[in-house]
Amino acid sequence: MIRITLRLPDEVHARLIARAATDRRSLNSQIVHLLECALDAAETHDESP
Numbered sequence: 001m002i003r004i005t006l007r008l009p010d011e012v013h014a015r016l017i018a019r020a021a022t023d024r025r026s027l028n029s030q031i032v033h034l035l036e037c038a039l040d041a042a043e044t045h046d047e048s049p
Helices: 010-022 027-047
Strands: none
Touching: 010 027
8 A cells, every 4th residue: 555645625625524424434545435436437438439
C-alpha cells in the first residue's frame, strides 16, 4: 500500500466526510471506493465502440 498526501478543497472534504458517514466507511475507505468506481466506469467506457 502506498501513502500519499492529498490536498482537497474544503467543500470536497466535507462532502467526502458526509458520504463516508452515510456509507459507514472511513474517509480513506470512501476515497478508495470512489476512485475504484470511477476507474471501473472509465474502463467500461473505454471498451465501448
